[in-house]
Amino acid sequence: MAMRSALGRARGIGSAKDGFHHWWIERLSAIALVPLTLWFASAVISVAGADYATFSAFLAKPWNAGLMICFICAGFLHGKMGMEVIVEDYVEPRCVQVAVRIFLNIAVYVLGVISVVSVLTVAVRG
Amino acid sequence: MVQFVLPRNSRVKPGKSHKAPAGAKNVKEFHIYRYDPDEKKNPTLDIFEVDLDEIGPMVLDALLKIKDDIDPTLTFRRSCREGICGSCAMCIDGINTLACLKPIADVKGPVKIYPLPHLEVIKDLVCDLDHLYAQYASIEPWMKTKTPMPKQERLQSPEEREKLDGLWECVLCFCCATSCPSYWWNGHRYLGPSILLQAARWVMDTRDEGQGERLDDLEDPFKLYRCHTILNCVKACPRGLNPAKAIADLKVLMMERIL
Incomplete structure (x- = not known):
């Protein structure tokens, strides 16, 4: 039987003194993704149906490889932060929520690194 | 915690129906959530027919009419009846609002009245705040x-x-x-x-x-x-x-x- 006062429950274990950073990076990555997504769409259209040599030549240009890596990083970062909020909102119980967040973080960093290395490999090796 | 379905003992079932008195001309139906903690039963939705010619224009007027003349067990909070005290907050026609500020005329069809969502209900339209x-x-x-x-x-x-x-x-x-x-x-x-x-x-x-x-x-x-x-x-x-x-x-x- 819980006999803790209502105020005790409401105050709980206090403020985390954190939250701004997550909110801020989520918005910054969203803003960055607007031009990056437009660039990515135009890039996909420009090399659509092309052979591998044309595509690797496209990615070998520093601007294209750089913007592709920026798009991947911003996309994964924004996706990770958005998913974290969804998991916090909807996944219960707490132990499952924490487990999902750990898995999410590992998955995003592994996939992100693989994606960036792939771009660099195609850009450098052709 | 996320809940998309009400617990089994909270699901609302059909309740009693109270007809308007004979001769009433301007009748409106009010579907009101009822829950009595003393009866170990699910909540119900009671239907009250009210003659709008006998009451003021707001939903709170209808609730007071029902409590005074039809069913005195209907329980709700109210005080100032002019939007200052915040007591008569409830979910009317799908939107949370104050019953004293909500004109009955704004609601098409039956007026559906539920307690504020996602709070524990103490009795009828009274929630635990x-x-x-x-x-x-x-x-x-x-x-x-x-x-x-x-x-x-x-x-x-x-x-x-x-x-x-x-x-x-x-x-x-x-x-x-x-x-x-x-x-x-x-x-x-x-x-x-x-x-x-x-x-x-x-x-x-x-x-x-x-x-x-x-x-x-x-x-x-x-x-x-x-x-x-x-x-x-x-x-x-x-x-x-x-x-x-x-x-x-x-x-x-x-x-x-x-x-």
């Missing part, structure tokens, strides 16, 4: 100062006073908090639009000297940042306030002290 009041107390809604007590009142210019407009008018009816999905799912930790609007009322008050401490206490992924700008709060507020803007202003202050 303990946690919301405790959350209100947790933001310490009083002036905090370091400056010694002046001989006269603490001064505030008209421009400084204007910053409180849109905040001081809140009557703590909790229509906004209980319309917010984020508050439904995480109300045990998220303060919700009503309490955050109240928090902003004190943070924005230029006479208050505890702004930093207040922001410290609010900076939390759940207490403040669970607001996902869904904006149900703005639609629900019967006083026409904008809790979402108050929350955004708090986030801007958080940004100002970091960037």
